[in-house]
Amino acid sequence: MKHFVQDLWRKFTGNKRALFFGYIFLFVALAVLPFLLSNTVGLTWVRILDFALIYAMLALGLNIVVGFAGLLDLGYIAFYAVGAYTWALLASPQFDLHLPFWAILPIGAGMAALFGVLLGAPTLRLRGDYLAIVTLGFGEIIRIFLNNLDHPINVTNGPIGINKIDPISIGGADLTRTHELLGVSFSGAHTYYYVLLTLLFMTVVICVRLEKSRIGRAWLAIREDELAAQAMGINTRNVKLLAFALGAMFGGIAGGLFASLQGFVSPESFGLLESIMVLCMVVLGGMGHVYGVLLGAILLTVLPEILRSTASPIQSTLFGDVYIDPEALRMLLFGLALILVMLIRPTGLWPSPKRRTSVDPDIAKD
Amino acid sequence: MDIFAQQILNGLVLGSVYALVALGYTMVYGILGLINFAHGEVVMIGAMIALAVVSILLSAFPEMHPLLTILLAGVSAILVCMALAFLIERLAYRPLRNAPRLAPLITAIGISILLQNIAMIIWGRKYKTVPQIFPTETFELFGASITSVQIFIITISAVLMTGLLVIVHFTKLGRAMRATSESQRVAGLMGINVNKIISVTFMMGAGLAAVAGILIAGNYSVVHYSMGFMLGLKAFTAAVLGGIGNLGGAVLGGLLLGLIESIGAGYIGDLTGGFLGSHYQDVFAFVVLIVVLVFRPTGIMGERVSERA
Numbered sequence: 289m290k291h292f293v294q295d296l297w298r299k300f301t302g303n304k305r306a307l308f309f310g311y312i313f314l315f316v317a318l319a320v321l322p323f324l325l326s327n328t329v330g331l332t333w334v335r336i337l338d339f340a341l342i343y344a345m346l347a348l349g350l351n352i353v354v355g356f357a358g359l360l361d362l363g364y365i366a367f368y369a370v371g372a373y374t375w376a377l378l379a380s381p382q383f384d385l386h387l388p389f390w391a392i393l394p395i396g397a398g399m400a401a402l403f404g405v406l407l408g409a410p411t412l413r414l415r416g417d418y419l420a421i422v423t424l425g426f427g428e429i430i431r432i433f434l435n436n437l438d439h440p441i442n443v444t445n446g447p448i449g450i451n452k453i454d455p456i457s458i459g460g461a462d463l464t465r466t467h468e469l470l471g472v473s474f475s476g477a478h479t480y481y482y483v484l485l486t487l488l489f490m491t492v493v494i495c496v497r498l499e500k501s502r503i504g505r506a507w508l509a510i511r512e513d514e515l516a517a518q519a520m521g522i523n524t525r526n527v528k529l530l531a532f533a534l535g536a537m538f539g540g541i542a543g544g545l546f547a548s549l550q551g552f553v554s555p556e557s558f559g560l561l562e563s564i565m566v567l568c569m570v571v572l573g574g575m576g577h578v579y580g581v582l583l584g585a586i587l588l589t590v591l592p593e594i595l596r597s598t599a600s601p602i603q604s605t606l607f608g609d610v611y612i613d614p615e616a617l618r619m620l621l622f623g624l625a626l627i628l629v630m631l632i633r634p635t636g637l638w639p640s641p642k643r644r645t646s647v648d649p650d651i652a653k654d
Numbered sequence: 655m656d657i658f659a660q661q662i663l664n665g666l667v668l669g670s671v672y673a674l675v676a677l678g679y680t681m682v683y684g685i686l687g688l689i690n691f692a693h694g695e696v697v698m699i700g701a702m703i704a705l706a707v708v709s710i711l712l713s714a715f716p717e718m719h720p721l722l723t724i725l726l727a728g729v730s731a732i733l734v735c736m737a738l739a740f741l742i743e744r745l746a747y748r749p750l751r752n753a754p755r756l757a758p759l760i761t762a763i764g765i766s767i768l769l770q771n772i773a774m775i776i777w778g779r780k781y782k783t784v785p786q787i788f789p790t791e792t793f794e795l796f797g798a799s800i801t802s803v804q805i806f807i808i809t810i811s812a813v814l815m816t817g818l819l820v821i822v823h824f825t826k827l828g829r830a831m832r833a834t835s836e837s838q839r840v841a842g843l844m845g846i847n848v849n850k851i852i853s854v855t856f857m858m859g860a861g862l863a864a865v866a867g868i869l870i871a872g873n874y875s876v877v878h879y880s881m882g883f884m885l886g887l888k889a890f891t892a893a894v895l896g897g898i899g900n901l902g903g904a905v906l907g908g909l910l911l912g913l914i915e916s917i918g919a920g921y922i923g924d925l926t927g928g929f930l931g932s933h934y935q936d937v938f939a940f941v942v943l944i945v946v947l948v949f950r951p952t953g954i955m956g957e958r959v960s961e962r963a
Contacts, residue, residue: 360756410948416755417689421890422947425940426885432937560883564763571760585726612775619771624765630757 292579307349319565322481333593334477338549341484342542342587345491347585349538352495354567355576356504357531358511360420362563363407363427369434369558370398371401371543373444376553377447379454382445389456393544400540403430408532412525424525434555449554453547456483471634480549491538495578498534502588506557511576540541568622572629577640584637593616656797661920662913663798667873669912670811674866675889676896676904677818684835685855686751691762692742693863694886695769697889698879700864701871702777703783704731712785720787724868731864738769739860740853748849756775766883773879781876787922807869814862815905820876821858822901831855835899884936891943897953906954914938 292345293310306348325333350364374396378387387395411419438446455462455476466475506527509517518524547553565588573584599614612620629636673695682690707727711718726808746761791802822828833841834851842848870885871877888911896907946953 360759394811410944414947417759418894418947418951420759421689421887421894422944424887425891425943429937429940432934436933507903561767564767567760567763571756575756616771616775620775623764623767623771626767627761630688630753630761630764631746632751634750634757 322478326475326478331475331477334405334475334481336590338477338480338484339546340586341481341488342546342549343566343569343589344582344585344635345484345488345542346539346566347573347581348488348491349497349535349542350566351535351570351576351578351581352498352507352538353531353535354570355581356499356507357528358507358510358529359528360416360423361532361535362420362424362538362560362567363430364423364535364566365558365560365563366407366427366430367400367403367539368543368546368562368566369430369555370400370536371540372547372553372557373434373450373543374399374540375544376450376453376545377443379548380450381452381512382450386454389454389458393541396544397537397540400543401537404532404534404536404539405529407528407536411530424560424563427558427560431555431558431560434558444555447555449552449556451552453553454553455548455551456480456545482653484545487541492578492582499578503527503530508576531574532551565622568626572625572636574636574639577638579638580640587637592622595621657920658917659796661802661916663795663800664915665916666909666917667804667807667912669892669909670808671866671870671873671908672885672889672892673905673908674811674814674862674869675885676892676908677815677901678863679886679890679893680866680896680898680901680904681855681859683893685831685838685852686747687755688747688758689890690747690856690859691759691760691886692746692765692769693859694882694884694889695773696739696742696767696860696863696882697867697870697885698773698877698882699730699738699769700735700860700867701881702773702867702878702879703734703863704728704868705782705871705877706777707731708785708787712787723787728865728868730863731868735860735864735867736818736857739856739863743853743856748852755797766886770879770883776880779879781878782876784871784875786875802871807873810865810869814865818858818862819901827851827854888939891939891946893941894953895946897955900953900955903953903955910954911939911942914942 293307293314316496322334322337325337327439346364346368349367350361353361353364375392377383378384378392378395379384379389407423411422434444437444438448444450466473484558499508506517506522509522510524510527511518514524546557569584569588570581570590571584574580574581595618596614599617599625600611658699671772675693678696682688682693694727704727707730708723711723711726717731743767746765747758760790761763788802793802793805794800822831830846830851831854833844833846834848834855838848843849852887866885867877867882870881889908892907892911893904894907895911896903896905915935915938918938922934
């Protein structure tokens with residue numbers, strides 16, 4: 289957001305100090321947003337916003353793998369699944385374990401990172417579309433296992449999924465309940481919004497700092513030309529594994545938060561389509577650009593919801609009947625958007641400034 | 655009945671369908687270096703069109719000879735799929751031929767989602783049963799039972815594969831295709847219309863895919879709008895297993911994958927002491943894929959090195 293706000297303020301005032309007020313404004317706007325929504329369009333939209341924040345975190349994690357390091361991962365949702373199931377198994381009646389969230393979050397992140405390395409290690413030599421297919425296969429394998437590990441020993445409860453997952457609770461206060469604080473009543477969706485926003489903010493800071501760090505520069509070098517990067521003395525094996533592990537870690541954290549917010553997980557939420565959805569957030573937003581990816585994630589979570597709530601009424605007023613159900617329409621537009629963005633604006637809606645001056649596509653191709 | 659012989663037989667039937675679809679992947683990959691993700695959906699569309707034509711014909715001309723019904727359905731499915739493949743290549747792949755490799759892959763995913771949902775809107779979410787056109791007969795072969803449909807599948811596949819190999823290796827068109835896959839630029843300089851050859855390649859793959867769709871619909875007796883995706887992935891695995899870009903490899907890979915899946919699913923329960931069951935069948939394809947790509951990325955018959963930056 290920084291550059292955007294900065295530009296905006298320079299245009300309006302030409303005063304650099306005004307940037308400070310820009311941040312204050314952004315902060316206040318983000319702080320009151322859930323109350324604005326719940327009082328105008330209803331509490332459901334605060335929940336949608338919560339999911340948008342989780343997806344944003346997920347997309348930022350994938351951005352590390354795909355955007356920074358240039359490793360096309362089509363099975364990224366597997367790490368989200370690992371995080372979600374780790375949380376679900378450690379904090380639900382399934383095994384009657386109820387660990388506190390500050391214990392599960394690192395465990396989930398660690399598990400996901402471990403799986404990231406497990407996927408990354410054998411695929412180090414693969415590039416481009418081969419890697420895409422292998423990661424896709426990996427994602428499917430994880431999903432098939434989640435679906436079938438209900439016998440002979442019941443671990444994941446199979447297709448039914450795991451229910452009654454504990455929410456985050458801080459100091460004994462359950463975050464899904466409504467709480468009164470300073471005369472303001474915070475519902476579960478509101479409290480989660482602030483928790484998620486804080487975590488997302490930390491993710492953004494980490495991503496931006498990572499990109500500018502030595503490791504981040506190594507990732508970009510590998511993305512642009514792996515051989516050249518190796519020649520420059522970058523240990524491509526370790527750096528790529530690190531990208532997989534870090535990306536997976538954010539996916540795992542997002543997955544855990546998803547499980548606790550939803551209170552329920554099942555293999556259905558972790559299909560290939562979800563992987564593609566997250567990839568689209570990254571690609572449509574602007575691969576490798578942290579703020580672009582944020583924009584992509586928010587757009588792709590919120591727009592379909594708007595469509596879902598308006599598609600049927602519009603169709604019935606225009607044609608007198610609902611011909612295309614909103615879910616199918618959503619996917620249709622989604623597929624179309626993917627194609628059109630690639631044809632018209634292949635760098636995404638808000639590409640990173642550096643990406644624009646990237647290598648000539650003719651050279652980058654081979 | 656001999657279970658092992660039966661599994662081998664089922665594997666061969668499944669494998670010949672994989673091989674037909676894998677040929678489409680491998681031809682396109684050989685020429686463009688592109689994974690045509692939408693290929694599986696073309697298979698699905700082929701099955702759907704054929705089913706629609708068959709049901710129309712059955713209700714309009716119930717007296718028609720079953721062979722003619724199948725033939726008409728097959729021809730219309732093939733034509734529709736070819737037209738579809740032509741459009742897909744023209745609209746989604748050709749404009750991106752010089753773009754970074756990620757771009758066509760993503761449009762391919764977009765096409766795949768689009769086709770699946772269009773099919774869902776037209777034909778509904780439910781599984782559709784395929785009417786039985788021929789009376790099914792069962793024969794005994796080496797202690798395994800084989801149905802007339804399965805014999806039909808293996809025969810048709812064998813004929814088509816031979817036909818394709820003959821076209822690619824012994825005709826002028828085939829020579830142009832091979833030249834284009836060696837180098838588009840040089841082929842163009844030799845007076846080959848590269849764009850036309852690429853379109854033809856896509857259409858030939860789509861024709862095979864349509865037939866594969868019909869065969870698999872006949873084998874399982876159901877079609878569904880999502881049937882293409884997994885089939886497409888497995889066929890791609892088959893193409894990689896055999897060595898992508900290599901036609902003979904695609905056939906070999908398809909048959910091998912069919913055998914691995916069928917035998918693996920049949921015996922995995924015994925091997926793991928009942929821990930893993932036959933519903934892990936879909937895992938085999940992916941494990942095979944990962945193992946092949948990690949240890950021998952060129953596949954069994956591939957010569958091309960996959961080192962590309």
